[in-house]
Amino acid sequence: MSPDVAVRRSCLSVPASDQGKVDKAVGLPADEIVFDLEDSVVADAKPQARTALAARLPDLTRDGRTVAIRVNPVGTPWCHQEILSLTQNAAPTSFVLPKVSDPGDIAFLDRLLTGIEAAAGSDRHIGIQALIETPEGLHRIDEIAAASPRLRTLILGYADLGAALGMSYRDLDLWLPAQHAVLLAARRHGLQAIDGPYLAYTDDAGQSAANQRARALGFDGKWAIHPRQLADVNQAFTPTPDEVEQALMIQAAMKHAEHNGAGAVSLNGEMIDPAVATAAHRLLARHTWSREASGRPASLP
Template sequence: MRSKLFVPGSRPELFDKALAGEADALSFDLEDAVAEPRKAEARQTLGRFLHEAGAAAAAAGKTLIVRVNGLDTPHIEADLQAVAQPGVQLINLPKPESADDVRRAVALLQAAEQANGVTEPIGLLLNIETPRALRLAAELAGADARVRGLQLGLGDLFEPLGISRRDDLAVRQVMLAVRLAAGEAGCWACDSAFADIADTAGFQAEAAVARGLGYIGKSCIHPRQVALANEAFRPGDDDIAHALRVVQAADRAEADGVGAWVVDGRMVDAPFLARARATVQAARRLGLLPATA
């Protein structure tokens, strides 16, 4: 999921266009992108689209995500009843503040799945966008097996506190904290959106930092950011070649009973091998390597 494109739930004219685009994942938004008077209309329209689009999304290799309204709103139960449809892989939960919040969301999601005949459990993507959520991020991520990932929300986290969104040190510190929390819980992390659509260089720089910290991809608020994210989170040719050499050398090392070995002048042991294997798997998923490489 290199790129995750937000699609306003109140803009049905964009749904098919987004489905035909290059984003790995589509995050249909019923929260911030939909004005209060249009919440009911948006959830009904989106629910109908998802009911019909699941097969097409699967054929296109798209991950379908819906950001619902928060647990502190009157909308979440109706949102889940409308959008918990076959083919939806993730529900994006905004502003969870405790493990109990996560478990409450799971209970509501299970009820919606049962009502809609969903047989494949839908995962949760938790937004880390408040100071409390940041402090408890690992606890939130480990609250239920349904949690697949954490998503960093820098705008919601920084703006109320007067922290500059362009403070690179602050951004990196929070990125690292969320990635480590996800790692503790055994799930992945997805990077925040970048609001300045015209600042291509800024988006690329932040995406490069996120990739270096082990994030799987970046949120996009405009289609023009999708290609930038896809490129930023694509394994480089040199990385792929090195990973292949590490994996190949591991077979020889195992046969020789060696726990650490040298590849390209660098010491390699179990953690480096795990990363190399992940790089090879990612390259295969993206069609950069044949299945048997």
């Protein structure tokens, strides 16, 4: 598992070129703020947005806030300049690399960050998040997931991938194979799996259905593109009291079984084994992280 265990129930994408939205974002209940220099910033505005974000980064990352920056894709005129500029006086928790199509994209960013950290004499390892939003990236997702120890997260990007495939993001069933591919690659390589945003941000019913679907599949969280989406996303990916109570019972029952030399035990008519206990442990960890992210004590109820 990656050393970066920051909870990412909700990841709010904010245009780095809009200073009003940047100001507002730091006070919102997003577990992670993703300042965007890519799709939400037109080409002519990218240099100015990069300079402004670099100047404000020390303040934006203060108090342990989880901050990511979505840079432009590898091979564009802006990517390497953004990485260099945004690691001068401060650094984000991670960089989100969009349109990742092969493991070489991740390897490039890994080497660049290694050189930057070496030059600064820093022992900090800036993370990478891979945005899977091209057919080639989805096809090679397992290679991408294994490309770097810096990699923290796989994110499914609906807008670009949907456009490339000719698919609507609204039909959740159509996206099940892609969601499974991202989730399986993430779990295989010890990464977090984050579902992409529901683009119709005024469609509360559609948003809720998408949140519940992603949570049921096993995703760790979901991107948001508007503040109004945050409350439902956070609620969907926060374990309920009943789920926490059941996980605690599973943990206790498994501990009792192991003490008596048994590898499995029955609990309320269900067979509990180490695999079920592992799932319970993951849920309790998510509960603890959620409590910490919300500024409440992390104790279990």
